[in-house]
Amino acid sequence: MKTIKLLALLFVSAIILEGCNEKPAHPGEPTVGGPIAPPKTIIDVQEAEDMYHRYGKDIAPILEKNKSNFKATRSLSIDYKTLKDYIAFIDQEAGEADSIEITGLRIYFAKYDDSLNDGRATVFLNPIMEAGTRGDLRDDVSFAIKTEDGKSTAVPVGKLIKKPTTGSNRADLTMPIQNGVQSLASNKSPWTPPPPKNEDDYQ
Structure with missing residues (x-):
């Protein structure tokens, strides 16, 4: 009887261990003690090259048209550690603001002022949160953290910026009050002109 119980215990243990070694149900999820599967967003190197080349052929000339000595910005680099630090920071801030869920980045x-970086094109990042009731049709919105009386709340950026007057084409919207507001928008990344021809990079 003891032998049967021991064999049964070993059999159950083997099933549990095998279950722990199963591959993830969804791409990108790590296996227990194993490698991470490629996310669904990964594209083939040649597809990336085709997309980059298509931009250079179809879009860049439009941006450069009628502008002497102007070259369209083709790429921006973000330092890996800086990006990890940024993600850790927004996770921290969201966690302290009623544990709001960040649904994406x-x-x-965007474009720098003409007095900065030659007025070149750039990008900035901002975390987004769910804007409507879960299950409803919605468009998640970018948010910042507002703190009042020791309580932090995630607030849509649209409620914190000076909006342009009717008919205005102002693009340099700014926060009217910085006190008590923690912006989560990130820029200050190295900007680059069209990358020089480099046979080791996308062409």
Whole structure:
């Protein structure tokens, strides 16, 4: 009887261990003690090259048209550690603001003032949160953290910025009050002109 119980115990243990070694149900999820599967967002190197080349052929000339000595910005680099630090920071801030869930990172196309970096194009990042009731049709919005009376709340950026007057084409919207507001928008990344021809990079 003891032998049967021991064999049964070993059999159950083997099933449990095998279950722990199963591959993840969804791409990108790590296996227990194993490698991370490629996320669904990964594209083939050649597909990336085709997309980059298509931009250079179809879009860049439009941006450069009628502008002497102007070259469209083709790429921006973000330091890996800086990006990890940024993600850790927004996780911390969201966690302290009623544990709001960050649903994604939005990348905004932008432009420096003409007095900075030759007025070149750039991008900035901002975390987004759910804007409507869960299950409803919605468009998640970028947010910042507002602290009042020791309580932190995630607030849509649209409630914190000076909005342009009707008919205005102002693009340099700014926060009217910085006191008590922690911005989560990130820029200050190295900007680059069209990358020089480098046979080791996308062409």
